[in-house]
Amino acid sequence: xxxxxxxxxxxxxxxxxxxxxxxxxxxxxxxxxxxxxxxxxxxxxxxxxxxxxxxxxxxxxxxxxxxxxxxxxxxxxxxxxxxxxxxxxxxxxxxxxx
Numbered sequence: 001x002x003x004x005x006x007x008x009x010x011x012x013x014x015x016x017x018x019x020x021x022x023x024x025x026x027x028x029x030x031x032x033x034x035x036x037x038x039x040x041x042x043x044x045x046x047x048x049x050x051x052x053x054x055x056x057x058x059x060x061x062x063x064x065x066x067x068x069x070x071x072x073x074x075x076x077x078x079x080x081x082x083x084x085x086x087x088x089x090x091x092x093x094x095x096x097x098x
Contacts, residue, residue, distance in 0.1 A: 002040075003098035004089055010098075011089045013082050015040070020077045021086055025054055028061035039097065048093040055090035062087065 002018040004011040022039055026032070030053065038044050046054075061075070062083070075083060089095070 004086070004095045005098050006092070006095040009089070009092070011085060013086065016077075017079060017082050018086075021058075021083060024061060024075055024078060024083075025057050028057050028064070030054060030057040042098055044097040046095050046097065051090045051093050051095060055087055058083070058087040058090060 001012050002015045004013075004018075019040055022032075022036055026036065032039065033050065039046070
């Protein structure tokens with residue numbers, strides 16, 4: 001399991017789902033300021049700016065996937081309900097990965 005943790009909320013998801021989401025976000029244009037490996041390590045702090053940029057790209061990816069089958073393929077391995085919940089979680093800003 002992977003946890004996305006902040007003072008007001010914790011979101012749990014399967015570790016592979018989190019990795020697939022990160023890959024899909026990069027495919028959609030997210031340019032992480034650090035190595036992708038940092039975002040799968042326990043204890044990593046994701047800043048407000050990083051989380052909001054991830055959420056922005058997640059919104060773009062979700063909209064594009066509805067309109068274009070090619071982008072939809074980026075979400076193939078991802079549970080869409082989990083993706084939507086993560087996207088909403090990211091919009092609230094900074095968190096720690098656990």
